[in-house]
Ligand SMILES: O=C(O)CCC(=O)C(=O)O
């Protein structure tokens with residue numbers, strides 16, 4: 001009977017239908033409006049953090065925030081918007097959960113190794129450098145929560161405190177949130193925070209029914225990720241202070257150097273460690289970078305039996321060999337001038353370029369070979385290490401036996417001898433690269449072989465005689 005229109009009853013039905021349609025349309029509009037509001041809010045929020053973080057691309061915590069945007073925020077937005085449009089495509093590579101966790105552990109390691117203050121970090125300050133990468137109280141809480149979820153209970157505590165401090169500073173009183181954090185604080189044994197939250201909750205509701213947390217965890221701390229690193233030395237503690245160190249011009253009566261002598265800063269006298277300044281220009285450094293582009297891969301170390309190179313959790317940089325002949329010849333000539341040594345280039349000798357990402361380090365090691373020494377070359381008598389970048393925070397080269405911390409300086413080269421005059425190993429020369437906290441660290445290393453230097457650095461009168469420049 002639907003095709004008969006001029007009946008009042010039908011008219012009424014239609015009006016009623018329209019009411020229901022209007023109400024549906026209204027709901028739909030509201031839902032669109034709330035989607036738009038959500039979209040706009042998200043857009044604004046991420047835009048803001050993105051621009052803060054993109055000025056701080058070498059900042060570990062900015063990097064962490066960037067990763068969490070991909071492991072959380074963008075996935076949520078994608079989920080909400082998937083009916084209207086496609087956000088992420090199959091070709092977009094986003095960080096996996098494993099990568100996310102690795103980043104979290106690296107940050108936990110850095111914070112512990114350098115004893116970075118949580119309240120400084122929250123305010124964007126990292127080891128005395130003021131940056132734009134500050135944390136909101138929500139971000140502090142969620143970072144604390146992630147540490148807690150990863151089992152790093154001790155390290156999560158200051159983050160919960162900082163988060164709640166920010167929360168109270170904004171005059172907020174969300175009881176659910178306070179009680180959730182109160183439960184975590186009870187669980188991980190942060191009695192002070194738990195008490196503080198209880199008092200705040202009771203102020204609002206004197207009869208609040210606290211559910212006691214039964215299974216408390218014992219304090220767990222960060223178990224070193226990879227090898228133990230010389231953290232005190234890396235932080236600049238425990239250093240030997242030298243009084244009589246010298247800065248000199250060196251030329252060895254070499255006509256090249258008489259015209260333009262090298263600037264040698266002696267950092268340690270016996271055994272000798274020297275920094276030669278301004279040996280590479282910015283243009284040369286750019287040339288080295290250009291020639292090593294695309295060649296860097298996860299660095300390896302010699303295995304315990306010396307014959308195989310292998311990956312090692314105690315060396316997390318990437319490196320590669322530079323094999324541009326012209327550039328290498330030039331640098332070998334330069335090194336020979338700098339050190340007055342015979343700098344040979346045997347067939348498997350290269351300049352090794354090493355790049356440290358944030359959190360990368362190299363555990364304490366010796367540069368010499370202990371077995372299977374190539375007869376033609378001999379051992380590595382000296383190391384020349386060029387610093388190709390200025391580092392913001394961390395990333396020093398440290399010599400634990402000499403209590404020395406060398407801060408990288410772009411264009412300078414560090415030189416030391418791994419052998420004594422007798423050819424015996426100088427085991428005091430063991431060294432490490434501290435974790436990079438902020439900035440970039442790129443170095444180029446060349447190992448000078450023993451053979452050819454018999455007359456340049458002849459044996460001394462005493463067994464233990466050392467070599468110096
Ligand atoms: O990166 C550093 O400071 C040290 C590197 C090093 O010791 C090496 O590559 O053998």
Ligand SMILES: [Fe+2]
Nearest residue numbers: 365366367431
């Ligand atoms: Fe080394």
